[in-house]
Amino acid sequence: MSVAGGKLTKVTVTDQSGKEVPGSLGDGDTAWAPTGGLAVSSRYAVHAEGVDTAGRPTASDSSFSTLTPTKDAGPHDNITDGATYGVGMIVRLRFDRDVKDRNAVERAVSFDTPDGVQVKGHWFSDRWVDFRPENFWSAGSKVTVHYRLKSVEVAPGVYGGIDSDQTFTIGRDKRSTVDAATHLMTVEKDRRVVETVPISTGKSSPASWNAYNGTMVVMAKIPSEVMDSSTVPGLEGDAYKERVPHSLRLTDSGTYxxxxxxxxxxVFGHENVSHGCVGLQDAKGDYGDDGSPAGKFYADSMVGDVVTIKNSVGKDVDPSNGYSGWNTPWSKW
Structure with missing residues (x-):
């Protein structure tokens, strides 16, 4: 705001809640500008004081409204407020419209952590950014994600859509390492080995049955999952569609x-016979046996737990496949 004659001596701008908007005079005290951006779809009250060209004091009150966006980017994340996740959890933010100003989005998303760890975003597309720290989260820590996107123009005429906070807690530190060569899975809790479980993973031939190498993260827990070969492009062998008990999903492409x-x-502990998944011994039936090796491992797992596969003849997992961004070096994240 500005004056055509005279000078401003004081300007007070308040938002709808009565909070004063930071700003300063400029251009020879003939104009006032806010220090930061104003919120969209909001009304502001203005009290201005000044002197006219003859030096006489004057004051005025007015108001104005900011634009109401007609388009928002429809952001949505994968976090449930108040939930507990494993140390490998990645915060995923997706949009319903393309984001052109990625830097503006990253500035509008911040993380509060008790250890002050840095969290950075990595874009896999114009509609998808994942956030993580350099190393796995610390067990027991509470993390709050602040989204301040509502007044951010993420693309021409498109605004971020939300201002909100999401808080989650990191549970105990559970990491499991599957060795495809020895057919064993070593389970660590709070960095101490607590169990070695006989497993069977991806068969070496055909190639489409190979297990991925690399660090993956539990994306979902499903007590009885329907596994359908038709949903896995390029999978060789006879078609199948079966219910599988105690299923912990690791990738979008269908690794469990x-x-x-x-x-x-x-078979367990001696052969690799699966179509790329990690199989633990279980009992007959759609839901297996909760007392079986598979049932016990499932019950003790949570979304965000880390599972690493090594010594498979298969290729490395793509960082965009599931919550596998930990396979991208921090320098390239």
């Missing part, structure tokens, strides 16, 4: 740690 209740018990 799950109960295997069809193979002979002698």
């Amino acid at each position: 740690v799950h109960g295997n209740n069809w193979s002979d018990p002698s």
